[in-house]
Amino acid sequence: MTQDAQDAVGDYKYGFHDPESATIRFDKGLNEKVVRDISELKGEPEWMTDIRVKAYHHFMEREMPTWGNCDSLAGINFDNVTYFLRSSDKTEKDWDDVPEDIKRTFDRLGIPEAEQKWLGGVTAQYESEAVYHSIREDLEEQGVLFLDMDSGLKEHPEIVKKYFGTVVPHTDNKFSALNTAVWSGGSFIYVPKGVHVEMPVQAYFRINAKNMGQFERTLIIADEGSSIHYVEGCTAPTYSTDSLHSAVVELIAMEGAKIRYSTVQNWSANVYNLVTKRGVAHKNATVEWVDGNIGSKLTMKYPAVLLKGEGAHAEVISVAYAGEGQHQDAGAKVHHLAPNTTSNILSKSISKNGGRSSYRGMLQVTPKAAGCRSKVVCDALMLDEDSRSDTYPTMEIGNSTADLEHEASVSKVSGDQLFYLMSRGHTEEEAMGMIVNGFFEPFTRELPMEYAVELNRLLELEMEGSIG
Amino acid sequence: MTSYLDATVPSRSEHLWRYTPWSRVHPSSVDTIPNVDAAVIKSEDFEFTNKAFEPLPASDIARIFLNEIIQETTVIACDNKEGHIHINAGGHAVAAHLHIACNTASSIIIHLHGEADWFGLALTGDINANAQLSVGVINELSSDSVMVRVDDWFLHRDARFELATLSMGGHRNKSDIRSTLKGSNASLKQFIAVHGHGTRHDDHHIEIHHQQPHTNSHLLLNAACDDRSHSIGTGALTIDDIAQHTDAGQIFRNLLLSPSSRAEAIPELEVLANEVAAAHGAASAPINEEQLHYLMSRGLSKEEATSMIVEGFLIDSFSGLDSDLVREAIQTRLTVHLECQLIG
Numbered sequence: 001m002t003q004d005a006q007d008a009v010g011d012y013k014y015g016f017h018d019p020e021s022a023t024i025r026f027d028k029g030l031n032e033k034v035v036r037d038i039s040e041l042k043g044e045p046e047w048m049t050d051i052r053v054k055a056y057h058h059f060m061e062r063e064m065p066t067w068g069n070c071d072s073l074a075g076i077n078f079d080n081v082t083y084f085l086r087s088s089d090k091t092e093k094d095w096d097d098v099p100e101d102i103k104r105t106f107d108r109l110g111i112p113e114a115e116q117k118w119l120g121g122v123t124a125q126y127e128s129e130a131v132y133h134s135i136r137e138d139l140e141e142q143g144v145l146f147l148d149m150d151s152g153l154k155e156h157p158e159i160v161k162k163y164f165g166t167v168v169p170h171t172d173n174k175f176s177a178l179n180t181a182v183w184s185g186g187s188f189i190y191v192p193k194g195v196h197v198e199m200p201v202q203a204y205f206r207i208n209a210k211n212m213g214q215f216e217r218t219l220i221i222a223d224e225g226s227s228i229h230y231v232e233g234c235t236a237p238t239y240s241t242d243s244l245h246s247a248v249v250e251l252i253a254m255e256g257a258k259i260r261y262s263t264v265q266n267w268s269a270n271v272y273n274l275v276t277k278r279g280v281a282h283k284n285a286t287v288e289w290v291d292g293n294i295g296s297k298l299t300m301k302y303p304a305v306l307l308k309g310e311g312a313h314a315e316v317i318s319v320a321y322a323g324e325g326q327h328q329d330a331g332a333k334v335h336h337l338a339p340n341t342t343s344n345i346l347s348k349s350i351s352k353n354g355g356r357s358s359y360r361g362m363l364q365v366t367p368k369a370a371g372c373r374s375k376v377v378c379d380a381l382m383l384d385e386d387s388r389s390d391t392y393p394t395m396e397i398g399n400s401t402a403d404l405e406h407e408a409s410v411s412k413v414s415g416d417q418l419f420y421l422m423s424r425g426h427t428e429e430e431a432m433g434m435i436v437n438g439f440f441e442p443f444t445r446e447l448p449m450e451y452a453v454e455l456n457r458l459l460e461l462e463m464e465g466s467i468g
Numbered sequence: 469m470t471s472y473l474d475a476t477v478p479s480r481s482e483h484l485w486r487y488t489p490w491s492r493v494h495p496s497s498v499d500t501i502p503n504v505d506a507a508v509i510k511s512e513d514f515e516f517t518n519k520a521f522e523p524l525p526a527s528d529i530a531r532i533f534l535n536e537i538i539q540e541t542t543v544i545a546c547d548n549k550e551g552h553i554h555i556n557a558g559g560h561a562v563a564a565h566l567h568i569a570c571n572t573a574s575s576i577i578i579h580l581h582g583e584a585d586w587f588g589l590a591l592t593g594d595i596n597a598n599a600q601l602s603v604g605v606i607n608e609l610s611s612d613s614v615m616v617r618v619d620d621w622f623l624h625r626d627a628r629f630e631l632a633t634l635s636m637g638g639h640r641n642k643s644d645i646r647s648t649l650k651g652s653n654a655s656l657k658q659f660i661a662v663h664g665h666g667t668r669h670d671d672h673h674i675e676i677h678h679q680q681p682h683t684n685s686h687l688l689l690n691a692a693c694d695d696r697s698h699s700i701g702t703g704a705l706t707i708d709d710i711a712q713h714t715d716a717g718q719i720f721r722n723l724l725l726s727p728s729s730r731a732e733a734i735p736e737l738e739v740l741a742n743e744v745a746a747a748h749g750a751a752s753a754p755i756n757e758e759q760l761h762y763l764m765s766r767g768l769s770k771e772e773a774t775s776m777i778v779e780g781f782l783i784d785s786f787s788g789l790d791s792d793l794v795r796e797a798i799q800t801r802l803t804v805h806l807e808c809q810l811i812g
Contacts, residue, residue: 066481367727382742385709391737397752400693400724406750410739 024086028211029079032056035181038084042150042184045157048164055170055180062174065300068329068360072298076272081213081244083182085127098124098132105206121146121201125216127209128184139197144228145190146201149217152188159190163219167250167278167306176276179215179248186216186247191226191257200229200262200448205245207271213244220250222257222285229260231448242297243271251279253287255309260288262447267295269325275301283309283338290446291318293328302360304333307341307369314343319443322355322387331360331392332376336369336402345376346442351387358390365402372399378408381439383432470526472501472536478529484644487700487732488671490529493616493642495561495586504537507564507587513551514576516544521565524590530618530644534563534590541565546601550575550793555589557582557609568593570601575791577798578603580637583610587638589617595627597651602630602791606801609637611666617643623683625651632786634798635670636663636805646675649683649711656685661785661802663778664697664729665809671700674718678711687718690785692778693729702734703748709740716744722752723781725774775810779803 024041026034035056039049064073087099105126121135123146130148139146145156153160170180187203207214222228245267253259259279267273273296279287289303305314320328334343349357359378380389391408413435421431437444444452477498478485496502509516518540524531544553546568553576555564562584568576570593580589587609595601609615615638623629635641647656662670676685691699701720722731735748755777763773782802789795 380739382739382744385712385742387742389737389739391735391748393734393736393750395731395733395750395752397722397724397731397733400727400729401754402724402752403754404750404752406733406735407747408735408737408749409745409747410737411745412742 024084026082026084028082030056030081030083030182034083038182038184041084044153047161048153051165051170052181055177058170059174059177059181062177064174068300068358069298069327072327076242076244080211082209082211083213083215084184085209085212086129087127087131087208093132093134105208123148123187123203125185125203125205125214127207127212128214130185135201136199142195143192144195144197145188147188149186149188149219150184152219156188156190159221160188160219163221163250163252167252167280168248168276172276175246175274176248179217179246179276182213183215183217183248185214186218187220187230188218189220189228189230191222191228193223194225196226197228200231202231202233204233207243207245211243213246216247218247218249220259220261221252222254222259224254225256227258229262231262233264233266245271245273245275247275249275249277251287253279253281253285255283256285257282258286258288260290261303262290264292264447265295265299269295269297271296273299273301277301278304278306280306280308281312281314284311285309286313286315288315289318289332290443291316291330292443293318293320293330296328297325298327298329300329302331302333302362304335305343306335306337307343307372308337310338310340312338312341316343316345317443317446318347319440320349320357322349322351322357324353324355327356327358329358329360331358333362334364334374335362336365336372336374338368339370339372341369341372343374345374347378348380348440348443349389350381350383350436350439351389352383354386356388356390358392359408361393362396363394363404363406364396365399365404367398369399370401373403374405376406379439380408380410381436382410382412469523469535470532472533473499475529475532483702484528484673488640488642488669493614493640494533495614501533501536502561504561504563504588505559506539507562507582507584508556508558509542509553509564509566510556511551511553514544514546514549514553516542518542522567524592524618525620528644530616530642534565534588534616534618537588538563538565538590541567544568544576546570546574546576547572548574552577552579552797554579554581557584557587557613559584561586561588563588563590565590565592568601568603569596570594570599571596573600575602575793576604577794578605579608580606580615581608582613584613587613587615589615591617591619593621595621595623595629597625597627600628602632602789602794604632604634604794604798606798607633607635607637607641608801608805611637611639613638614640615642617641617645619643619645619647621647623647623649623651623654623656625653627651627654629655630657630659630789630791630794632659632789632794632798633672634661634802635672636802639667640669642671644673644675646677647685648677648679649685650679652680653682654680655683657788658685658687659785659789660689660701661782662689662691662699663782663802663805664691664693664695664699666695666697668697670698673702673704675704676706676716678707678714678716681710681712681714683711684715685717686788688785688788689720690723690782691721691731692723692725692781693731694725696726696728698730700732702732702736704736704738705746705748706738707741707744707746712741712743714741714744714746716746718748720750723778724752724754725778771810775806779806
């Protein structure tokens with residue numbers, strides 16, 4: 001990277017970009033023709049085209065959310081977004097076959113290396129579609145389906161038709177309608193009964209082009225007694241104009257199954273990250289969201305779990321880091337719909353250099369959910385006087401036997417802790433970095449080790465220059 | 469001043485009106501302004517004067533509506549006095565506006581009773597520099613009454629203010645209680661106990677705004693919900709960027725006593741200063757079986773044991789009150805109320 005480019009990128013090490021090389025690029029702006037063209041280009045069945053068109057009309061009619069950061073949301077110009085950009089003609093199974101410039105990007109992000117070492121499968125999405133996809137042979141032999149979503153629809157239309165939009169319907173919110181209308185890429189996973197996928201599978205999402213919209217759609221189904229850990233990472237170049245990332249993720253954990261979905265979102269500070277993530281847990285199933293939000297201009301993301309079956313469990317661990325010009329509006333939603341269901345939510349946020357972090361949560365217990373238990377903990381650290389931290393939790397309790405707790409606190413870094421570390425020879429900056437890493441430790445310990453190390457390094461980078 | 473008929477009726481997407489829509493607490497149809505009489509205010513302990521109504525800050529539909537229907541403001545002379553004020557709400561629709569300006573020290577217990585179909589109450593006050601005020605509000609309205617209560621309290625430099633509410637009367641209640649800590653070193657303690665019974669619907673919205681440094685606030689809301697009652701507690705705590713060294717806490721606790729009772733707790737925080745300690749907690753649980761078993765093994769019936777646990781839970785809301793007068797008056801009324809409930 002040249003010095004000029006380095007200056008423009010600043011501390012954000014993924015802020016580089018490659019020359020755009022599109023094989024197909026739609027004009028900016030959204031209309032019904034764009035939606036139909038995406039569907040036609042992909043050779044989709046008619047029912048999917050119909051869903052897309054319905055969702056498009058709903059998107060056009062639906063008002064913008066009236067909560068969260070309305071001022072920032074108002075800055076999105078939907079007419080200035082490219083809704084589809086194909087950068088490679090097909091999804092490769094070998095890194096050597098991936099176009100050179102795209103491969104270089106993923107090499108710099110360390111994806112091929114990670115795959116060899118510790119992953120069960122990888123999907124790499126560049127702009128609108130997956131450019132690389134692979135799965136370990138032993139998993140394939142056990143019947144595990146791990147495909148990019150477009151291939152999933154082509155090869156297993158009956159499964160996609162059965163589950164698509166059942167957890168997040170297009171009428172859910174404005175951005176789920178947008179995603180349903182123009183979705184492209186994402187992951188499709190089916191884990192057969194009783195199969196445990198021991199190594200995590202990973203998807204990596206990269207936006208390279210300016211004013212790009214990425215609308216991936218992920219559907220994960222874990223059949224009875226199975227388990228899977230899915231990890232996703234996200235980066236984008238630093239541009240002066242904004243990009244839009246609006247994904248929908250649907251998880252379905254059948255009886256006794258377990259799905260863990262880990263995200264480390266490190267979009268550049270010009271990306272709107274407006275994502276709907278929701279899982280359904282049937283009897284004795286577990287859905288876990290491990291959600292890290294480090295980058296983006298505005299994130300509005302509230303991973304949700306519907307505890308539909310008796311004994312189901314939800315776990316949400318979420319961290320957010322809001323630096324200069326950033327607003328991380330994150331949180332969690334858990335709906336206890338069946339008896340003896342349990343949930344834990346842990347949210348941690350840090351605001352620095354005028355950043356704003358918000359926790360927005362919903363904990364609902366319906367009248368049928370007897371004997372359920374839940375605990376919510378939100379901690380926020382404020383690193384300077386220009387920053388802001390908000391907490392907007394909602395508890396709706398419709399069953400008298402529910403046992404629920406919620407606690408939240410906002411504070412600054414303890415002077416005692418700083419003094420202790422500095423008295424052992426650390427500079428104030430190092431001490432602050434260590435305290436921040438420690439604050440996020442309940443999150444990082446749940447990540448695969450390589451991710452945890454990377455996250456700690458990222459945080460240290462973010463903390464540089466935070467003192468004085 | 470915004471006219472009520474020109475104002476937009478809030479939708480349920482608005483946080484303040486999510487659980488209790490304005491149409492459910494308006495005295496008739498929302499597009500009308502009915503005739504409203506003045507409630508009767510009596511006290512043997514305080515003198516008061518009536519003057520032309522001073523409009524409330526018209527920031528929401530309830531205040532805009534009360535601005536249209538209330539004719540006069542009753543100003544309480546409270547300095548260096550303590551005692552009781554009775555507001556009797558009788559007839560179809562009645563309303564009252566009480567204003568308290570405290571310059572020294574005072575303790576006031578405000579009793580709300582009567583059989584009005586609808587009662588609109590505005591309480592406003594200035595707790596001036598170095599003043600110390602304790603106010604207890606006891607809602608013992610008839611079981612058919614609907615009440616809309618709005619409070620606007622302003623705490624000035626070094627002021628100490630305690631506001632306790634015991635809510636057990638009326639059929640439907642919407643209270644919007646707002647306090648602004650305008651002076652440095654001001655301190656607010658707010659306690660609310662709700663007893664839900666029958667089909668009672670009780671909605672408390674509490675806003676606390678720290679505008680100056682070195683201010684403290686503490687809020688505790690305990691709700692015990694029986695039968696088909698529904699309690700809602702929403703808190704909005706804001707700490708401005710200049711309000712450094714603020715200490716603020718909110719606790720919402722719900723005790724659910726029957727399968728059909730419901731409770732909502734939404735304690736919100738907005739913190740713009742970093743040298744602060746701000747926390748909130750919310751908890752909801754059924755009655756503790758061990759406590760019940762212990763009391764029943766000592767000869768109490770299940771109903772008596774439950775009533776005793778509820779009394780302890782609600783009385784605990786007021787243990788932090790400094791004013792003995794307010795605390796004892798509230799505890800007495802609560803005990804009488806629960807005994808009456810027990811014997812039917």
